Amino acid sequence: MTPVPYRVVSRAPETADTSTLLLEPLGASIVPRPGQFNMLYAFGVGEVPISTSAGPDIGGSLGHTIRDVGAVSHALVRTEPGAVIGVRGPYGTTWPLEEARGCDLVIVAGGIGLAPLRPAVYHALAHRDEFASVCVLVGARTPADLLFVRELEDWRGRFDVELDVTVDNAGEDWHGRVGVVTQLIPRAPFDPENTVALVCGPEVMMTFTARALLARGVPKERIAISMERNMQCGLGHCGHCQLGPVLICRDGPVFWYDAMERLMEVRGL
Amino acid sequence: MHEEALLTHPPPAVIDLDGLHVLVGVLRDRGYCVVGPTRKDGAIVYEEIVSADELPAGWTEVQEAATYRLERREDEARFGYPVGPHSWKSWLLPARVRLWQARRDDGGRTEFVEEAPPERPFAFLGVRSCDLHAIAIQDRVFLEGAYVDRDYAARRDGAFLVAVNCGVPGGTCFCASMGTGPRAESGFDLALTELVGSEHRFLVETGSDRGAEVLADLMGDPATAEDVDAALRVTHEAIALMGRHVESFDLRDLLARNIEHPRFAEAAQRCLSCGNCTLVCPTCFCTSVDDVNVLEDGAAERWRRWDSCYSVDYSHIHGGSVRPSSRARYRQWLTHKFGTWIDQFGTSGCVGCGRCITWCPVGIDVTEELTAIRAADGEVDHAHN
Amino acid sequence: MHTIDEIVADSPVFEGLTHDQLELIAGCAQNVGFKQGERLFREGDPADTFYLVRKGRVSLSTHAPARGAVVIETLDPGEIVGWSWLFPPYVWHFDARAVDDVRAVAFDGACLRGKCEADHDLGYDLMGRFASVMIDRLRHTRLRLLDVYGHGSTS
Numbered sequence: 001m002t003p004v005p006y007r008v009v010s011r012a013p014e015t016a017d018t019s020t021l022l023l024e025p026l027g028a029s030i031v032p033r034p035g036q037f038n039m040l041y042a043f044g045v046g047e048v049p050i051s052t053s054a055g056p057d058i059g060g061s062l063g064h065t066i067r068d069v070g071a072v073s074h075a076l077v078r079t080e081p082g083a084v085i086g087v088r089g090p091y092g093t094t095w096p097l098e099e100a101r102g103c104d105l106v107i108v109a110g111g112i113g114l115a116p117l118r119p120a121v122y123h124a125l126a127h128r129d130e131f132a133s134v135c136v137l138v139g140a141r142t143p144a145d146l147l148f149v150r151e152l153e154d155w156r157g158r159f160d161v162e163l164d165v166t167v168d169n170a171g172e173d174w175h176g177r178v179g180v181v182t183q184l185i186p187r188a189p190f191d192p193e194n195t196v197a198l199v200c201g202p203e204v205m206m207t208f209t210a211r212a213l214l215a216r217g218v219p220k221e222r223i224a225i226s227m228e229r230n231m232q233c234g235l236g237h238c239g240h241c242q243l244g245p246v247l248i249c250r251d252g253p254v255f256w257y258d259a260m261e262r263l264m265e266v267r268g269l
Numbered sequence: 270m271h272e273e274a275l276l277t278h279p280p281p282a283v284i285d286l287d288g289l290h291v292l293v294g295v296l297r298d299r300g301y302c303v304v305g306p307t308r309k310d311g312a313i314v315y316e317e318i319v320s321a322d323e324l325p326a327g328w329t330e331v332q333e334a335a336t337y338r339l340e341r342r343e344d345e346a347r348f349g350y351p352v353g354p355h356s357w358k359s360w361l362l363p364a365r366v367r368l369w370q371a372r373r374d375d376g377g378r379t380e381f382v383e384e385a386p387p388e389r390p391f392a393f394l395g396v397r398s399c400d401l402h403a404i405a406i407q408d409r410v411f412l413e414g415a416y417v418d419r420d421y422a423a424r425r426d427g428a429f430l431v432a433v434n435c436g437v438p439g440g441t442c443f444c445a446s447m448g449t450g451p452r453a454e455s456g457f458d459l460a461l462t463e464l465v466g467s468e469h470r471f472l473v474e475t476g477s478d479r480g481a482e483v484l485a486d487l488m489g490d491p492a493t494a495e496d497v498d499a500a501l502r503v504t505h506e507a508i509a510l511m512g513r514h515v516e517s518f519d520l521r522d523l524l525a526r527n528i529e530h531p532r533f534a535e536a537a538q539r540c541l542s543c544g545n546c547t548l549v550c551p552t553c554f555c556t557s558v559d560d561v562n563v564l565e566d567g568a569a570e571r572w573r574r575w576d577s578c579y580s581v582d583y584s585h586i587h588g589g590s591v592r593p594s595s596r597a598r599y600r601q602w603l604t605h606k607f608g609t610w611i612d613q614f615g616t617s618g619c620v621g622c623g624r625c626i627t628w629c630p631v632g633i634d635v636t637e638e639l640t641a642i643r644a645a646d647g648e649v650d651h652a653h654n
Numbered sequence: 655m656h657t658i659d660e661i662v663a664d665s666p667v668f669e670g671l672t673h674d675q676l677e678l679i680a681g682c683a684q685n686v687g688f689k690q691g692e693r694l695f696r697e698g699d700p701a702d703t704f705y706l707v708r709k710g711r712v713s714l715s716t717h718a719p720a721r722g723a724v725v726i727e728t729l730d731p732g733e734i735v736g737w738s739w740l741f742p743p744y745v746w747h748f749d750a751r752a753v754d755d756v757r758a759v760a761f762d763g764a765c766l767r768g769k770c771e772a773d774h775d776l777g778y779d780l781m782g783r784f785a786s787v788m789i790d791r792l793r794h795t796r797l798r799l800l801d802v803y804g805h806g807s808t809s
Contacts, residue, residue: 001416001419002368002369002381002382002383003371003381004381005378005379005380005381007377026378026379041560043371043373043379043569044371044560044561044562044569045560046558046560047558047560069587070587082377083377084373084377084378084379086371086379086381110802110803111802111803112803139803140803141801141803141804145803166728168798168801168803169724169725169726169798170724170725171722171723171724171725172713172715172722172723172725172751174725175711175753175754176728177711177728177730178713178725178726178727178728179727179728179794180794180797180798182794182797183794187732201802201803202802202803204800204802205802205803208797228586229584229586229591230583230584230585230586230591232557232558233556233558235414235415235416235418236410236414236415236416237410237411237414237416237418237554237556238555238556238557238558238576239554239555239556239576239578240555240557240576240583240584242601242605242609242613244525244528244604244609244612245525245608245609245612245613246612246613247613250414250415266528266529267597268591268592268593268594268596268597268600269528269591269592269597269600269601
């Protein structure tokens with residue numbers, strides 16, 4: 001499958017190593033749903049899978065929040081507005097927002113995990129009456145590593161969503177919480193028996209968060225996580241993203257925790 | 270069941286060696302690139318052939334764990350051997366193929382141009398039953414999922430398959446255990462069974478309309494009941510000559526519940542992670558892409574090449590490889606091939622061709638590994654997990 | 655406006671104590687307030703008090719050379735600040751500061767230690783409750799040790 005060309009409309013730095021690119025299609029338009037990812041192509045360098053952090057499904061441009069960790073992501077975060085990149089997609093499974101209707105929606109984001117969850121938050125706010133309560137818990141390493149700070153402040157100011165933010169450590173100029181994101185779970189306002197949780201972040205963080213949610217009584221089959229492996233084709237053809245019986249690009253990246261728990265426990269699977 | 274299939278319309282025919290030459294000629298005349306077995310570099314491999322003269326007449330293969338050599342037969346059989354290091358994936362999923370080119374002009378406009386498919390369709394002469402199943406298994410991956418692989422589909426759609434029923438299984442063959450042979454039952458256009466006796470003839474079965482059309486050009490004779498019996502006997506006797514056996518019942522669950530079995534660490538002590546098994550396996554399909562800049566201005570290309578789960582960075586994500594140890598990688602290959610492949614694609618990934626056993630430099634035998642795991646079902650490796 | 659007795663009785667950390675025990679503990683307690691920025695205690699000072707936060711946020715921090723002050727934890731209403739009063743050498747290991755205006759109940763640790771010596775049942779019970787608080791903090795601290803968001807981490 002060939003990429004379709006997209007022009008970079010804007011590039012906004014979020015943290016020292018992460019930027020959000022907003023894109024406009026030059027040809028065919030790609031409309032991902034919350035939780036899905038696209039393969040982004042930097043001309044002559046390569047492709048990487050990046051979750052969508054903004055989508056035309058709720059109005060606005062296609063957006064990807066990219067962390068500079070390798071040759072391709074480095075090229076992408078340095079792409080100037082006006083330049084053209086390639087996009088293939090959308091691929092993968094979506095956050096279970098349909099299944100969460102009528103429930104308390106609990107969104108727990110760790111680090112860059114907030115990027116794939118942002119479309120879910122936007123969806124929840126745009127369809128607020130579909131959910132009983134909406135609770136967003138955000139963790140990051142330090143205040144400087146928080147993504148979408150302006151949006152966090154907007155969400156904080158709303159009356160129909162509970163937002164709590166914590167960082168692992170901070171300087172004294174930070175007046176917010178300092179602690180791990182799992183510490184926010186015991187006291188967060190949601191009814192465990194009527195909750196669907198969406199969790200995204202480093203795998204270790206997702207495991208501990210799932211355990212904290214389980215400790216509060218949220219069932220395993222109501223906790224959704226977003227897994228990651230080496231995805232190269234996004235089509236289920238290259239084999240790289242296998243994790244036991246599933247292909248992350250095709251059967252995921254969003255999975256219910258009960259399907260993943262045992263697989264995540266096997267080291268080097 | 271197969272006995273009945275042999276006697277249905279159109280009825281089987283018999284051709285002689287001349288007929289075999291005509292077959293190659295007819296296929297070439299119809300525009301096919303005919304690929305068949307031929308002797309090269311001490312092995313029987315699949316290359317383009319222009320005449321039946323290039324078939325390895327009178328040769329056979331001796332195969333054992335970590336062993337392969339050619340030997341002369343006492344007759345002039347054209348197909349008197351099982352399978353060599355090549356499989357048909359070399360043609361349907363080539364080791365290296367360009368997927369597209371991209372051009373970017375000064376204004377930043379980017380154009381992606383997909384690679385054109387090969388000009389001539391392929392005719393595969395000599396497809397063993399195990400390899401027919403392997404092709405069907407790869408069809409599931411590339412044609413029957415949510416996305417179709419364009420290059421594979423183009424090569425596959427036009428391909429004409431002439432199967433050959435095995436009479437000479439190798440020392441490492443176990444298709445009978447996997448239910449994939451030795452008799453070719455479907456998925457071919459024509460199927461040949463070589464009968465070397467007082468006369469050198471081939472029973473020809475038809476598997477498709479295309480096959481029937483080609484058969485009509487061969488001007489063979491109708492097969493007699495004796496011909497049919499002789500052909501059935503060839504494959505029937507081959508079952509008893511299988512070099513390996515494995516209990517294939519319930520392998521998916523066996524492997525799923527033994528994911529921390531000590532046998533993986535034990536195999537890893539021998540395994541070199543060389544990836545030979547993945548190269549010769551007819552179903553292994555993992556590929557990787559290389560994005561390259563071309564020296565001329567504004568051009569880039571994407572190439573697809575074979576990859577192997579045995580390479581350390583196969584499972585690399587930022588931070589490191591998910592499977593850094595040889596144990597983890599051996600486990601991945603074995604459990605995927607026989608177990609999780611079923612979860613992912615609905616069939617086993619193994620067709621019992623034995624190539625991995627033959628071409629493993631240290632002779633690791635999957636049938637032995639699976640038998641050992643089954644014999645110690647439930648054992649857990651506490652040192653490595 | 656709740657009395658100290660009521661605050662102590664309602665607090666989850668003291669849940670299940672008998673009426674007499676609660677009275678004993680409340681007897682060692684008093685209401686205190688700190689203005690934003692004010693320090694509750696200093697690293698190295700004798701630890702004879704612990705606090706139950708009622709309103710506002712308290713930060714625990716230490717000073718690292720060339721890094722300045724590093725906040726390692728914040729505590730919110732309902733949470734306990736300080737266990738160094740229970741164990742020798744009874745010295746604070748961190749600075750505690752009011753991040754905003756704080757109201758808290760301050761417990762006289764020295765006084766309570768004396769009462770625990772006299773009543774070992776009470777002492778054992780309080781040990782268990784504070785151990786539980788510490789275990790919780792330890793678990794969270796270990797999670798932070800993993801530095802899950804650091805270089806090489808992913809989402």
